Amino acid sequence: MADHATTPNDGPRHHPAWRALEADQMHTGRRHLRELFADDPDRGTRMRASGAGLELDYAKQRVTETTLGHLIALANQCRLTERRQEMFAGERINVSERRSVLHVALRMPRSMRLVVDGADVVTEVHDVLDRMGRFADAVRSGRWRGHTGKPITSVINIGIGGSDLGPVMANAALRPFAQADLECRFVSNVDGDAILDATRDLDPAQTLIVVSSKTFTTRETMTNAQSARRWLITGLGDESAIARHAVAVSTNAEAVAAFGIAPENMFGFWDWVGGRYSMDSAIGLSTMIAIGPRGFADLLAGFQAMDQHFLETPFAANLPVLMGFLAVWNRNFLGAPTTAVLPYSEHMHRFPAYLQQLTMESNGKHVTAAGHQVDYDTGPIFWGEPGTNGQHSFYQLLHQGTTIVPVDLIGFLRPTEPVGDHHDFLLANLVAQAQALAFGRTEADLHADGIPAQLIPHKLMAGNRPSNVILAESLTPHTLGALVALYEHSVFTQSVVWGIDAFDQWGVELGKQLATTIAEEIVAPTMPTLTHDSSTNTLITRIRAARAAAG
Ligand code: F6P
Numbered sequence: 001m002a003d004h005a006t007t008p009n010d011g012p013r014h015h016p017a018w019r020a021l022e023a024d025q026m027h028t029g030r031r032h033l034r035e036l037f038a039d040d041p042d043r044g045t046r047m048r049a050s051g052a053g054l055e056l057d058y059a060k061q062r063v064t065e066t067t068l069g070h071l072i073a074l075a076n077q078c079r080l081t082e083r084r085q086e087m088f089a090g091e092r093i094n095v096s097e098r099r100s101v102l103h104v105a106l107r108m109p110r111s112m113r114l115v116v117d118g119a120d121v122v123t124e125v126h127d128v129l130d131r132m133g134r135f136a137d138a139v140r141s142g143r144w145r146g147h148t149g150k151p152i153t154s155v156i157n158i159g160i161g162g163s164d165l166g167p168v169m170a171n172a173a174l175r176p177f178a179q180a181d182l183e184c185r186f187v188s189n190v191d192g193d194a195i196l197d198a199t200r201d202l203d204p205a206q207t208l209i210v211v212s213s214k215t216f217t218t219r220e221t222m223t224n225a226q227s228a229r230r231w232l233i234t235g236l237g238d239e240s241a242i243a244r245h246a247v248a249v250s251t252n253a254e255a256v257a258a259f260g261i262a263p264e265n266m267f268g269f270w271d272w273v274g275g276r277y278s279m280d281s282a283i284g285l286s287t288m289i290a291i292g293p294r295g296f297a298d299l300l301a302g303f304q305a306m307d308q309h310f311l312e313t314p315f316a317a318n319l320p321v322l323m324g325f326l327a328v329w330n331r332n333f334l335g336a337p338t339t340a341v342l343p344y345s346e347h348m349h350r351f352p353a354y355l356q357q358l359t360m361e362s363n364g365k366h367v368t369a370a371g372h373q374v375d376y377d378t379g380p381i382f383w384g385e386p387g388t389n390g391q392h393s394f395y396q397l398l399h400q401g402t403t404i405v406p407v408d409l410i411g412f413l414r415p416t417e418p419v420g421d422h423h424d425f426l427l428a429n430l431v432a433q434a435q436a437l438a439f440g441r442t443e444a445d446l447h448a449d450g451i452p453a454q455l456i457p458h459k460l461m462a463g464n465r466p467s468n469v470i471l472a473e474s475l476t477p478h479t480l481g482a483l484v485a486l487y488e489h490s491v492f493t494q495s496v497v498w499g500i501d502a503f504d505q506w507g508v509e510l511g512k513q514l515a516t517t518i519a520e521e522i523v524a525p526t527m528p529t530l531t532h533d534s535s536t537n538t539l540i541t542r543i544r545a546a547r548a549a550a551g
Contacts, residue, residue: 017074025333051309052482071325090116094503103277107303133293147241159212164188166279169354178290190220204235216255302481324493341384352384362502437465
């Protein structure tokens, strides 16, 4: 728990259900999953829920139905229904930035209407989707020609954070649905190696650059975009070539024009779409080029199906609500500081990185929405790798380490493309890990297996490690949309319980500001007077010396 003296009355701790959960923690929280299953052998058939094509098995969480009852009461006392309604109605629930939070409008069908500040945002969303669709079709079919008349064969998305991670993740996850003769690459890091590696073997005459930045001011993206611009102009010998080789995705039309991209080559979105909630906005342009407008429509339909499930399903059967509750229980009542997401799918290898931004930029907050210091823990550290690879690196700590790490195991019942018996073995591992984490191996088991006494402490596995298992039929655009929306709404549910603003990210600002000053000090022609702490001054001096030595 965070060690702060203040007790905000806008946080959850004053609610009766919080105290009931504290009492339950002393009871259920101290019981082993072996006991919970012995007392209630059928919990594995009951503690399941499904919606939008996804199934959640939470029987191996350290909760009983009494715990869930208290969590539902807590959600009611925190007014989750009302908060959810406010989000879907476009109220300014991002209080510190005074903004609506309407990523859910990005996937509303054309037939719906949602009026915010006098404008129907659903119409605006579909106008942009239609323009994206026409453009994506033109690129995919070869009708869009480059400056020298050749078709586009490579697309490079330049962006960072929310303007990169969603497209990168979706590009890998949906590879089997992508057009084979069109390659998508991604450049995010300001390290020059990234843009060099992405461009060195490409022909500028057949390359399209998509500059994706909500603000169009992010230093990394602008630096990479300028380098890409130079690469295009050098390669094509003409500044006017930019018109056929660079498009922008942004909310900042002025900055896009100043960069030299014409308005007809800009795809807009709105300040009510947070960066980490934007992969289904125009930020998904590279995804749409890869999988086509119909594939993108399926992705949006998956998001929408989960939105409807979140809106309409009672809390006790509501997937994102249940996942949000379990996250609160594990974080605040079982004291778990981290959560791992372990997709048993090679194509989902960037999903943990995507969720890292979604969860940690959203719920890594130290004050309530009203600005009071919290005196309870908020968002856990989120991390992960695909299975089975992780099993051969960090699972040792998951099974026998001294920190309990709740995990989400994600699996797909059918492979996208079957290869021998690979998929059966992959899923067997998922199920085995959930079982081993929950039940471990007792001394009696080890004795029965004839393990020598001196090895028993080493081979003992305490178990009682909680897990969710999330299953879907197969990994399709629809499934991916539903999965992302599942986590979006789980994050929202947690933020409502914690009383925090899940939609701002002030914590990333200070580093950006300091880097601007330090960059100037590193490149100043004469040694500037450094007024930082002695460590920072020494580092800057060392970097300047290396630059000078390199000439
Ligand atoms: O890292 C902070 C952040 O503001 C993220 O929230 C955002 O996704 C990213 O920078 C990129 O911002 P932009 O799309 O404006 O370039």
